[in-house]
Amino acid sequence: MPASVPQRPCGLYLITPDDIDTARLLSRVESALPYACWLQYRNKLADASLRHEQAAALLVRARGHGVRLLINDDVALAARIGADGVHLGEGDGDLAQARALLGPEALVGASCYDDIARARRAVEAGADHVAFGAFHPSATKPGARRAHPDLLGQAAALGVPRVAIGGITPDNAGPLLDAGADLIAVVGGVFDAPDPVAAARAYRAAFDRARASS
Template identity: 45%
Template sequence: MRASECQLYLITPPSIADLERFAFALEQALDAGPVAALQIRLKPAEDASVTSAVRRLAPIAQSRGVAVILNDRPDLAAALGCDGVHVGQSDASVASARRIMGKSAMIGATCHDSRHLAMEAAEAGADYVAFGAFFPTSTKETVHRPDPEILTIWQEVMEVPCVAIGGITIENAAALVEAGADFLAVSQGVWGHPIGPAAAVGQFTKILTPSP
């Protein structure tokens, strides 16, 4: 289902040095405003590290009604009780992720700056497609830089929700909301916020809350 208004989709930092400290920050962030999903994205990481992170962080999110999405690994996502998985173009296919995780799981797909890839993912059964990176980001190497218009066009022709990702901050988020993003996927813009993650979520909430 398409979101009725744009929602916040958090992504963990690519590495977490202190899991307990991050768990505390996550609790504060999720209590600061509505968050639709948390993607656990650790790269590179051993299976044991990913497993530890999911077991510690997933209960925090799920107890607050936040869907837990694991990056790349439908096998681990299914085994660890995640709500879904996000796959890139070089990872498992949407169809194989669906087979592994079942009909009720949330499957998302990276589509860079390509409506063609997004349509293929939607036809394969993806629950959402992700476009980006819209802005420069230090979280991962990116070569694609779509125009926000891709969100507007997608909204006009497709029902599958779209996620905007890549370098999104308090300062640049509004343009993507206006363009038609159903979700804003944010990592460094929250965890690296100078006043702290909770303050960042609170500020994003103001941007994403429609004016009366």
């Protein structure tokens, strides 16, 4: 079963862009961290050595801003650097083994795409949050399965935070927040924006509007 989450997260869940220039990556990410709740390190261009270097450096920056760092698809790396958790997609590792290795306080997330049954199984196996999407066309994963906002409401019964991902902008985030999303996960919406800091700020404002109207 999942570990208990001390405080239910709510806010922007930043996911790093693919960037092999560590100094540039750190600069890009750190400028947006004040507006984030969680940060996921994901870099499909990096080899194992560079992933370790970048993840360890990001952990320092994230903790300096009170942001929790998760590692994409690499439980061993999360354990080696003492990250706050891991996110696993379909076929990327066993959730129960990840929970056993990282411990009861770690964040262990699972991609559930458009599948509420997968989300139920993930929570039973040790996930403490579940991600659904893509809700809109995504440049990061153009072929991603499309999810319906109703999934977020259905997942409320699981009792864990719900992450929405996939083509979400500050302008279209509102219905997903109303449907029950606790976190909005974003790559390009921040890091491909002309002004990433302004974009991150706009996502946080979307959460403020949702809270004010609830």
